[in-house]
Amino acid sequence: MVTSALLLSACAAPNPGADASETRGAPTWTASVPPRAETPQAEAPRPEAAPVTPAVDTEAEGTPIGEGEASYYGAELAGNPTASGEPFDPSALTAAHRTLPFGTRVRVTNVRTGASVVVRINDRGPFHGDRVIDLSRAAADAIGLTQQGVGTVRMERLPAARGTRG
Numbered sequence: 001m002v003t004s005a006l007l008l009s010a011c012a013a014p015n016p017g018a019d020a021s022e023t024r025g026a027p028t029w030t031a032s033v034p035p036r037a038e039t040p041q042a043e044a045p046r047p048e049a050a051p052v053t054p055a056v057d058t059e060a061e062g063t064p065i066g067e068g069e070a071s072y073y074g075a076e077l078a079g080n081p082t083a084s085g086e087p088f089d090p091s092a093l094t095a096a097h098r099t100l101p102f103g104t105r106v107r108v109t110n111v112r113t114g115a116s117v118v119v120r121i122n123d124r125g126p127f128h129g130d131r132v133i134d135l136s137r138a139a140a141d142a143i144g145l146t147q148q149g150v151g152t153v154r155m156e157r158l159p160a161a162r163g164t165r166g
Contacts, residue, residue: 062107062156065100068132070108070153072140082123090137096123097133105158108133110143110151117142118158 073096077088084102088094095106100121109116119139126134133155140146143153 062158065106065155065157066132067111067152067154069130069150070133070135070140070145071126071128071131071150072135072137072145074137083125084122086122088123088136092136093117093119093139093142094122094136095119095133095139096125097121098124098126100157103160105161106133107156107158108135108139108143109154109156110145111154112148112151113144115143 073088073090075090078090079087082088082094082096095108097104097106100106102121104121105118106121107116107118117135117139119135123134126132131150133153135143135145137146145151145153
């Protein structure tokens with residue numbers, strides 16, 4: 001207890017170089033710790049960015065979703081709203097499917113020619129006969145379907161492209 005009293009009295013002692021008016025209501029002790037010297041720290045090395053490789057569609061990525069008859073729709077519907085709300089563009093690689101979600105990417109392969117194209121579903125249909133997909137004019141041209149008008153195709157659902165849904 002005596003030790004505590006001595007410590008407390010030492011803390012209550014006035015600042016030796018201070019005038020009595022300066023010590024009223026102010027702390028009675030002063031810090032005599034020298035300012036800390038700032039030592040510059042080396043910046044941590046930044047990791048190098050990994051090279052970006054573009055996504056490439058391969059047969060292994062696709063999930064088969066069927067085979068059937070495909071047709072296409074052309075310029076006469078250009079500008080009309082699709083079921084997704086966007087205007088139909090015959091020069092875009094898009095397609096209509098009855099059930100796949102909008103934005104789904106599908107690889108469509110013409111069974112007769114072996115040519116394939118990747119389309120994005122943005123409309124509903126086809127609602128004619130036993131057709132399974134309606135392609136835009138550009139997609140039909142890409143796989144050699146415009147000459148025939150209708151042809152057998154094989155379809156594969158592809159993973160969503162980065163930053164998209166589907």
